Amino acid sequence: MSKYYLGVDLGSTTSKAVIINEADEIIGRGITNTRANYSVAADIARDEATYNARFSVLKKNLEDEIKAKPEYRKYIADLESVFQYEQFKVKLDRLGEELVKTCDNFFTEKTLRETMLNHLRAIRRAFKPKIKHDYLYNDLGSRNQFFRDIVSEKYNEEVNKLDATLFEPLMTVWDKSISPAENERIKFDFKELVHKAMDELKEKYKNLPESSLDNKSVHFDAEMNLLRGNFDHVSDTLRKHIDDIAELDFEIENMTGTGYGRALLPFPQECIRSEILCHAFGAHAVFPETRTVLDIGGQDTKAIQVDKYGLVTSFQMNDRCAAGCGRYLGYIADELSISLNELGPLAMEAQKEVNICSTCTVFAGAELRELTNLGEKRADILGGLHKAIIMRAMSLIARSGGVFNEFTFTGGVARNPAVIKYLGQLVRENYGDNIKINIHTDSIFMGALGGAMFARRNIKADLPGAKTGKAVA
Amino acid sequence: MANPKEAVKEKSMVIQKEMLAKQFSELSKAKETGKKVCYTFVPGNLIELIMAFDMLPVYPEINALQSGMRKKSGGYIKDAEKVGHSEDVCTYVKCDIGMFLNGNIGPTGEKLPEPDLLLLSYTGCFTFLKWFENLNRLYPNAEVAMLHTPYQEDGKITQEQIDYMVKQLKEEVIPKFEKVTGKKFDPAKLTGLLQNSVEAENYWVKILEMAKNKPSPIDAYFAGVYYMGPINTSFRGSPECVEYYKELYKEVKERADKKLLPVTPEGEMEKERFRLVVEGPPNWTNFREFWKIFYDLGAVIVASTYTKVGGVYDQGYRQDPSKPLESIATYCMGCYTNLNLPQRVDLIEKYVKEYKADGFLINSIKSCNSFSAGQLMIMREIEQRTGVPVGFIESDLVDPRYFSYANIKNRLESYFQMLEQRKIILEQEQVQA
Ligand code: SF4
Numbered sequence: 001m002s003k004y005y006l007g008v009d010l011g012s013t014t015s016k017a018v019i020i021n022e023a024d025e026i027i028g029r030g031i032t033n034t035r036a037n038y039s040v041a042a043d044i045a046r047d048e049a050t051y052n053a054r055f056s057v058l059k060k061n062l063e064d065e066i067k068a069k070p071e072y073r074k075y076i077a078d079l080e081s082v083f084q085y086e087q088f089k090v091k092l093d094r095l096g097e098e099l100v101k102t103c104d105n106f107f108t109e110k111t112l113r114e115t116m117l118n119h120l121r122a123i124r125r126a127f128k129p130k131i132k133h134d135y136l137y138n139d140l141g142s143r144n145q146f147f148r149d150i151v152s153e154k155y156n157e158e159v160n161k162l163d164a165t166l167f168e169p170l171m172t173v174w175d176k177s178i179s180p181a182e183n184e185r186i187k188f189d190f191k192e193l194v195h196k197a198m199d200e201l202k203e204k205y206k207n208l209p210e211s212s213l214d215n216k217s218v219h220f221d222a223e224m225n226l227l228r229g230n231f232d233h234v235s236d237t238l239r240k241h242i243d244d245i246a247e248l249d250f251e252i253e254n255m256t257g258t259g260y261g262r263a264l265l266p267f268p269q270e271c272i273r274s275e276i277l278c279h280a281f282g283a284h285a286v287f288p289e290t291r292t293v294l295d296i297g298g299q300d301t302k303a304i305q306v307d308k309y310g311l312v313t314s315f316q317m318n319d320r321c322a323a324g325c326g327r328y329l330g331y332i333a334d335e336l337s338i339s340l341n342e343l344g345p346l347a348m349e350a351q352k353e354v355n356i357c358s359t360c361t362v363f364a365g366a367e368l369r370e371l372t373n374l375g376e377k378r379a380d381i382l383g384g385l386h387k388a389i390i391m392r393a394m395s396l397i398a399r400s401g402g403v404f405n406e407f408t409f410t411g412g413v414a415r416n417p418a419v420i421k422y423l424g425q426l427v428r429e430n431y432g433d434n435i436k437i438n439i440h441t442d443s444i445f446m447g448a449l450g451g452a453m454f455a456r457r458n459i460k461a462d463l464p465g466a467k468t469g470k471a472v473a
Numbered sequence: 474m475a476n477p478k479e480a481v482k483e484k485s486m487v488i489q490k491e492m493l494a495k496q497f498s499e500l501s502k503a504k505e506t507g508k509k510v511c512y513t514f515v516p517g518n519l520i521e522l523i524m525a526f527d528m529l530p531v532y533p534e535i536n537a538l539q540s541g542m543r544k545k546s547g548g549y550i551k552d553a554e555k556v557g558h559s560e561d562v563c564t565y566v567k568c569d570i571g572m573f574l575n576g577n578i579g580p581t582g583e584k585l586p587e588p589d590l591l592l593l594s595y596t597g598c599f600t601f602l603k604w605f606e607n608l609n610r611l612y613p614n615a616e617v618a619m620l621h622t623p624y625q626e627d628g629k630i631t632q633e634q635i636d637y638m639v640k641q642l643k644e645e646v647i648p649k650f651e652k653v654t655g656k657k658f659d660p661a662k663l664t665g666l667l668q669n670s671v672e673a674e675n676y677w678v679k680i681l682e683m684a685k686n687k688p689s690p691i692d693a694y695f696a697g698v699y700y701m702g703p704i705n706t707s708f709r710g711s712p713e714c715v716e717y718y719k720e721l722y723k724e725v726k727e728r729a730d731k732k733l734l735p736v737t738p739e740g741e742m743e744k745e746r747f748r749l750v751v752e753g754p755p756n757w758t759n760f761r762e763f764w765k766i767f768y769d770l771g772a773v774i775v776a777s778t779y780t781k782v783g784g785v786y787d788q789g790y791r792q793d794p795s796k797p798l799e800s801i802a803t804y805c806m807g808c809y810t811n812l813n814l815p816q817r818v819d820l821i822e823k824y825v826k827e828y829k830a831d832g833f834l835i836n837s838i839k840s841c842n843s844f845s846a847g848q849l850m851i852m853r854e855i856e857q858r859t860g861v862p863v864g865f866i867e868s869d870l871v872d873p874r875y876f877s878y879a880n881i882k883n884r885l886e887s888y889f890q891m892l893e894q895r896k897i898i899l900e901q902e903q904v905q906a
Contacts, residue, residue, distance in 0.1 A: 311895065
């Protein structure tokens with residue numbers, strides 16, 4: 001039986017979980033927002049990672065078949081997407097209950113309460129099918145993993161269509177309801193859910209055209225070529241495999257917890273490692289030539305030097321001030337009333353970089369407003385702001401010993417294109433053109449990956465799961 | 474200075490406690506007994522000269538660190554800021570000024586007497602000069618004696634420098650003492666005191682070097698700051714001081730023979746997992762918590778630079794009773810913070826090697842530019858010369874707002890885990906070789 005190892009990175013804003021196999025290959029990823037309750041966030045991320053891992057195992061088991069029949073790959077990808085939607089739906093219902101409850105408690109006056117409840121129902125009716133559609137047809141599941149972000153965007157959209165006077169009360173209801181709904185771990189029965197997803201897919205594929213010319217063709221790589229007849233067939237032939245992975249006894253051999261909230265994880269002491277070591281180890285595993293790692297997370301920035309083994313030789317991190325970290329960007333986004341995801345792209349439109357003096361969260365708002373009043377363009381201000389963040393990071397890097405080839409950038413902020421742009425610029429300016437800069441699509445998972453890799457190398461540790469003989473997953 | 478733990482009362486601790494109690498009681502009675510009071514600082518402090526004139530010393534930095542340990546510094550600092558001292562000023566100074574503003578109640582709860590003489594003998598930090606200016610304003614009746622101490626810029630003490638200082642002692646400092654106390658300077662008395670100093674210094678060095686044992690029987694930083702109290706402040710030169718170090722040496726030797734580890738506030742350490750050399754003062758407001766992070770993880774400090782702020786005796790320097798004034802002049806110039814950066818690096822390198830340390834750690838002090846300047850260079854140099862991993866944390870002397878427990882713990886944990894990994898790899902490499 002295969003052995004699996006888990007790494008959980010409990011960050012200040014997001015929790016990540018990664019499951020690897022004995023070859024250090026990532027087979028499962030899970031991510032969720034970390035709000036008030038760390039251990040729930042860790043559990044949710046871990047659940048997600050195990051579901052994701054089951055799908056990976058499925059793909060692995062079917063490797064040869066998939067090569068021969070590309071429509072299998074498409075089906076499995078679709079299935080995972082719909083599976084995510086099924087989970088989402090349950091959470092959404094949970095949120096619905098919470099919204100109603102908040103409304104009941106909050107509005108003491110009967111007619112007002114009824115009006116609000118009606119609005120809430122209407123809002124839900126409006127966005128539910130949209131979200132479903134996005135999951136089924138627009139690949140929403142892989143675009144955004146955060147429940148809160150997805151619903152809040154839709155909720156906002158609907159609220160904005162209503163009378164302006166309703167904005168305040170409806171947002172208050174939302175604020176009071178989202179956290180309890182988000183902070184609840186819902187146990188899903190994988191098998192039940194995956195079967196539901198298969199049924200849902202049947203519906204989706206019903207709308208596909210019937211075979212016309214050559215339904216025996218195996219060249220179904222692109223969605224355009226998918227035909228209903230094929231899928232009826234696919235779902236039947238895969239059912240047994242799907243049942244297999246649903247029943248798979250997914251035993252986690254060992255695990256390591258890391259990150260900001262690692263001390264809160266119910267892991268034994270030996271299974272807790274600093275995120276500095278984990279990020280470096282993870283980054284080095286993906287890019288073995290890495291000698292310098294920069295990790296910008298929600299609360300802190302770390303500049304790390306590693307040796308040929310991926311072990312840390314020195315590091316520097318920011319002090320208690322979180323200036324220039326992910327949280328700062330979140331704050332700026334709020335200040336501009338845009339979503340965090342829009343921030344980087346907007347900064348990319350900068351024609352010049354406005355000089356920003358303060359990367360301090362407390363001062364940034366004032367400076368931002370002041371510069372806007374002076375007539376500076378938003379994009380240019382944001383350009384300057386992103387550059388300022390990187391300048392701060394560069395000083396930490398310098399303190400840790402400088403940049404060596406190869407240089408790997410990790411952490412949630414590595415998803416921001418403007419950050420990447422200025423980082424590249426400044427690294428080259430300061431350390432020459434010969435530095436190879438690595439940024440992986442999984443950059444946010446590096447800490448969890450490093451953790452899982454440590455877990456694989458430290459099998460002696462006392463596991464809570466191993467003690468009771470129960471599988472952890 | 475307060476004792477680390479009442480539960481484990483070693484004889485030396487009792488002695489030190491009594492010494493301090495006696496001194497503070499003398500201070501509180503100074504007005505009645507007619508004893509004169511001298512305010513001065515720890516680095517390069519001329520205690521023997523103060524004693525030769527039967528004066529009582531007061532150390533504002535010690536008061537500040539004591540206030541820090543007793544959680545009073547936060548309030549004092551705020552009060553000093555209220556009267557206009559900037560947030561960036563050395564927090565020792567602000568704490569001291571805040572204490573003055575609050576009635577100058579000293580560590581034992583008794584009011585400290587006003588100074589009759591303000592003696593500045595360390596000039597390596599510009600803040601000291603400014604601090605003194607402030608003290609001078611607060612105590613307008615006190616005489617001021619300023620001894621300009623040259624910095625060891627070229628890495629050595631020259632005869633000219635010694636002559637320059639002796640001249641100042643003769644023409645400026647001693648006459649001030651005579652004026653304040655009404656006593657004539659007695660060279661023979663100073664010589665006698667210096668003889669005691671040499672004896673205490675000999676024991677002190679032997680104690681410090683005990684940390685070369687594996688495991689080390691002492692913690693040369695957290696416990697070291699208690700051990701260094703008498704010799705670096707008010708007692709060097711007194712027979713009690715010799716007594717104290719003699720007793721301490723006996724205890725430490727016994728521990729070493731039994732292969733015992735250092736005593737912490739929570740009892741004896743069980744395992745020495747890491748041996749470290751530390752640079753920079755400790756944080757005083759969260760001293761216990763700070764120390765705990767180390768002993769919980771089995772980190773023992775085998776040598777530190779901070780315990781040398783009052784003199785680098787382990788490198789061979791001893792007072793010379795036969796040339797009293799030259800001797801104290803040389804002493805003054807030789808304290809750690811008067812060494813230039815290359816000298817500091819050499820010293821630390823030596824410590825890492827001689828004490829077989831696994832790592833070198835810097836505690837960089839936010840509000841002390843003087844101590845913190847050059848630390849990154851020191852860090853890189855030590856890394857290169859010794860190959861041991863270097864750690865870097867940041868805190869403050871006595872400003873509780875600058876101590877972030879979570880941040881420091883995170884860095885230290887990472888650092889210790891890094892040391893551990895390195896050990897494993899080194900062992901593997903050895904096996905392969
Ligand atoms: S050396 Fe540092 S702690 Fe001492 S007075 Fe100067 S600034 Fe303050």
